[in-house]
Amino acid sequence: MNSFLxxxxxxxxxxxxxxxxxxxxxxxxxxxxxSVRNFAxxxxxxxxxxxxxxxxxxxxxxxxxxxxxxxxxSVCAVLFAFAFLAMGGTLASIAWLALPLALLVGAVIGxxxxxxxxxxxxxxxxxxxxMGFVGTGFxxxxxxxxxxxxxxxxxxxxxxxxxxxxPIMVYVALLFTFIAWFIQSRTTLGRNFYAVxxxxxxxxxSGLNVNRVRVLGxxxxxxxxxxxxxxxxxxxxxxxxxxxxxxxFVAITSVVVGGTALWGGIGGxxxxxxxxxxxxxxxxxMVVIGLPGYVQDGVLGALVIIAVVLSTDRKxxxxxx
Amino acid sequence: xxxxxxxxxQETINRRNFLFASAAGMGSFAAAGMFGPGMARAAITDPTxxxxxxxxxxxxxxxxxxxxxxxxxxxxxxxDFLTHLINxxxxxxxxxxxxALLSKTNGDLALAIDTNDAPNARPxxxxxxxxxxxxxxxxxxxxxxxxxxxxxxxxxxxxxxxEGPAEQTARILLDAMGGKGGVVHLGGIASNNPAIERLxxxxxxxxxxxxxxxxxxxxxxxxxxxxxxxxxxxxxxYGDEITGVHCANDTIAYGVLEALRAEGIEGMPVVSYDGNxxxxxxxxxxxxxATVFTNPHWGGGITASLAYHAATGHFKPSEEPNxxxxxxxxxxxxxxxxxxxxxxxxxxxxxxxxWTDFWGPSxxxxxxx
Numbered sequence: 001m002n003s004f005l006x007x008x009x010x011x012x013x014x015x016x017x018x019x020x021x022x023x024x025x026x027x028x029x030x031x032x033x034x035s036v037r038n039f040a041x042x043x044x045x046x047x048x049x050x051x052x053x054x055x056x057x058x059x060x061x062x063x064x065x066x067x068x069x070x071x072x073x074s075v076c077a078v079l080f081a082f083a084f085l086a087m088g089g090t091l092a093s094i095a096w097l098a099l100p101l102a103l104l105v106g107a108v109i110g111x112x113x114x115x116x117x118x119x120x121x122x123x124x125x126x127x128x129x130x131m132g133f134v135g136t137g138f139x140x141x142x143x144x145x146x147x148x149x150x151x152x153x154x155x156x157x158x159x160x161x162x163x164x165x166x167p168i169m170v171y172v173a174l175l176f177t178f179i180a181w182f183i184q185s186r187t188t189l190g191r192n193f194y195a196v197x198x199x200x201x202x203x204x205x206s207g208l209n210v211n212r213v214r215v216l217g218x219x220x221x222x223x224x225x226x227x228x229x230x231x232x233x234x235x236x237x238x239x240x241x242x243x244x245x246x247x248x249f250v251a252i253t254s255v256v257v258g259g260t261a262l263w264g265g266i267g268g269x270x271x272x273x274x275x276x277x278x279x280x281x282x283x284x285x286m287v288v289i290g291l292p293g294y295v296q297d298g299v300l301g302a303l304v305i306i307a308v309v310l311s312t313d314r315k316x317x318x319x320x321x
Numbered sequence: 322x323x324x325x326x327x328x329x330x331q332e333t334i335n336r337r338n339f340l341f342a343s344a345a346g347m348g349s350f351a352a353a354g355m356f357g358p359g360m361a362r363a364a365i366t367d368p369t370x371x372x373x374x375x376x377x378x379x380x381x382x383x384x385x386x387x388x389x390x391x392x393x394x395x396x397x398x399x400x401d402f403l404t405h406l407i408n409x410x411x412x413x414x415x416x417x418x419x420x421a422l423l424s425k426t427n428g429d430l431a432l433a434i435d436t437n438d439a440p441n442a443r444p445x446x447x448x449x450x451x452x453x454x455x456x457x458x459x460x461x462x463x464x465x466x467x468x469x470x471x472x473x474x475x476x477x478x479x480x481x482x483x484e485g486p487a488e489q490t491a492r493i494l495l496d497a498m499g500g501k502g503g504v505v506h507l508g509g510i511a512s513n514n515p516a517i518e519r520l521x522x523x524x525x526x527x528x529x530x531x532x533x534x535x536x537x538x539x540x541x542x543x544x545x546x547x548x549x550x551x552x553x554x555x556x557x558x559y560g561d562e563i564t565g566v567h568c569a570n571d572t573i574a575y576g577v578l579e580a581l582r583a584e585g586i587e588g589m590p591v592v593s594y595d596g597n598x599x600x601x602x603x604x605x606x607x608x609x610x611a612t613v614f615t616n617p618h619w620g621g622g623i624t625a626s627l628a629y630h631a632a633t634g635h636f637k638p639s640e641e642p643n644x645x646x647x648x649x650x651x652x653x654x655x656x657x658x659x660x661x662x663x664x665x666x667x668x669x670x671x672x673x674x675x676w677t678d679f680w681g682p683s684x685x686x687x688x689x690x
Contacts, residue, residue: 001433030491032558032560035557036606037556037557037584038557041554041556041557041583044552044553044583045549066511073669095676097688101497110652136378140377140378144377144383145377145378145379145380145382145383146380146383147380147599149599159579159583160582160583160585161581165581182610232546235547235579235583236546236575236576236579237575237579238545238575240378241378242378242379242544242545242546243546244545245544245546246544248548283550283554284553284557286554286555287550287554287555287558287674288554288557289550289558290558293508293511293539293540294540296509309476312327
């Protein structure tokens with residue numbers, strides 16, 4: 001019994017251990033890695049990805065998958081930029097309304113995603129992947145391939161203003177992480193995600209409206225993608241069709257590396273936070289220790305597999321598909 | 322029964338004659354075929370005009386295709402007259418789409434194409450030649466594939482050599498650094514030809530600046546966000562040692578500038594490439610020291626125009642000299658002094674090009690090493 005408990009605890013804390021080992025490793029290779037300024041840089045690159053990864057965490061906990069993030073992020077970023085500029089182009093004016101508008105857009109895309117998934121009975125994998133393409137296409141249609149610059153100093157303060165050495169966007173990401181944690185652990189909806197992921201038939205038989213939970217999950221994910229889009233625009237000051245690029249890989253990898261199981265029911269927001277940090281520490285650390293570019297992708301892939309092996313509890317799973 | 326015998330003999334001869342006749346007939350068809358259907362109908366009165374490219378998300382390809390659209394509009398047609406074949410970075414899709422369009426149009430096609438990678442150019446060209454369509458290629462082809470080996474149907478190939486211009490921007494950068502310090506290079510996708518040439522340009526220039534160290538060269542995949550992250554990591558590794566940044570293109574430079582801004586670093590010399598409108602603004606403001614404009618709008622329009630005018634018989638490619646079949650596209654340097662004028666001339670008012678001045682702005686015949 002005692003040894004079982006130890007294993008349990010180990011599995012629970014494994015992702016954090018992996019993160020610490022990586023930090024110690026990179027710091028030993030290059031002392032400059034271990035500095036507040038570099039942690040701020042890792043924070044900046046992690047913040048948008050963290051929001052997107054948290055969004056998809058809810059879906060993965062339900063045992064579904066959402067691959068629409070790239071399209072959703074692009075559409076939210078582009079519509080935000082258009083609305084923001086049309087309403088005055090500075091946060092000091094009525095243009096701040098573009099922020100909630102972006103979240104609303106994210107929610108609507110999530111709603112469509114969820115409805116396609118449950119009404120047309122298309123697997124979430126396919127429905128969301130298709131919606132992602134629709135999103136990218138729509139963003140392209142809106143911009144015609146152009147990039148929209150957001151120069152407003154107040155909005156760019158997300159990146160340029162620092163509190164205790166970290167830019168505001170890092171705190172915004174943490175705030176939304178707490179909100180996500182609250183939803184996950186303190187609301188019925190959050191607990192229902194686990195119920196659906198743990199055993200959908202059982203949840204259904206217990207009188208839970210599984211379809212409703214699913215649609216709400218996709219809407220929630222869409223809102224978090226929108227927050228990610230806003231932070232991504234804040235980071236580089238540009239909204240474009242390519243804003244959503246690469247978020248799918250980073251988000252899904254982070255969720256899995258953080259210890260949330262793809263078969264649902266296990267994991268959560270804190271796992272995802274650790275997962276995003278692992279992926280970004282690896283990305284940053286590889287450049288900092290001067291690993292040649294052509295090796296980096298391979299090393300990233302290998303490290304991800306190692307991290308998943310170490311940080312997920314696969315003993316309770318009888319088969320993997 | 323002799324009449325029966327006679328009948329059989331006659332029939333045999335007839336059949337033999339018929340076979341001879343058909344053989345001769347087939348042979349003459351085949352002989353005609355040797356000259357190719359392209360020869361048979363040298364002019365197509367109203368060919369379909371198509372552009373085959375990666376996708377429109379990328380601002381560079383967006384400019385290319387807008388040139389193609391401007392060209393079809395100059396023919397008095399709607400923008401939609403241009404058929405878009407989008408390969409999404411797949412050579413297989415590129416070739417399959419071309420073949421499908423060749424069947425649909427029965428070869429009445431003027432095709433402008435970037436075949437996505439060099440080896441794919443040959444099958445695309447051969448498919449077009451076989452169908453009697455007219456094709457002009459941009460950027461990708463192997464060194465052993467030449468338009469003049471295919472009569473009139475492989476009209477032209479245009480490319481850019483980036484090594485020289487990249488070397489010149491590097492010199493501007495290294496001079497701005499006072500000829501000393503450390504430079505980092507953020508490159509394109511490592512295997513892409515322009516990415517290799519642009520890094521070579523920097524290396525060539527560095528030979529004359531012994532006091533400047535190339536601290537690192539990393540691929541940033543032509544991507545703003547990736548460039549942003551790579552630059553932040555460079556700042557951790559090298560900190561104040563970095564006194565200049567050489568970017569393989571403008572989208573990379575945007576990410577670099579934002580990484581510098583995040584750290585409150587101002588006045589770092591940065592050079593880039595491509596001459597996108599926003600980069601030109603940044604050059605005018607002095608945030609970027611120099612960029613190189615390759616006029617993708619003109620390149621996209623003229624490539625379509627060459628194929629179209631060859632198809633309609635406006636000119637006969639095989640009568641043109643080799644430097645009109647394989648040539649370099651234009652390069653224009655943009656520095657803070659001329660950025661404003663450049664912007665007025667090329668960006669605020671896209672010039673109306675004479676799409677039958679095929680070679681005016683081009684830059685000489687392509688040379689092979």
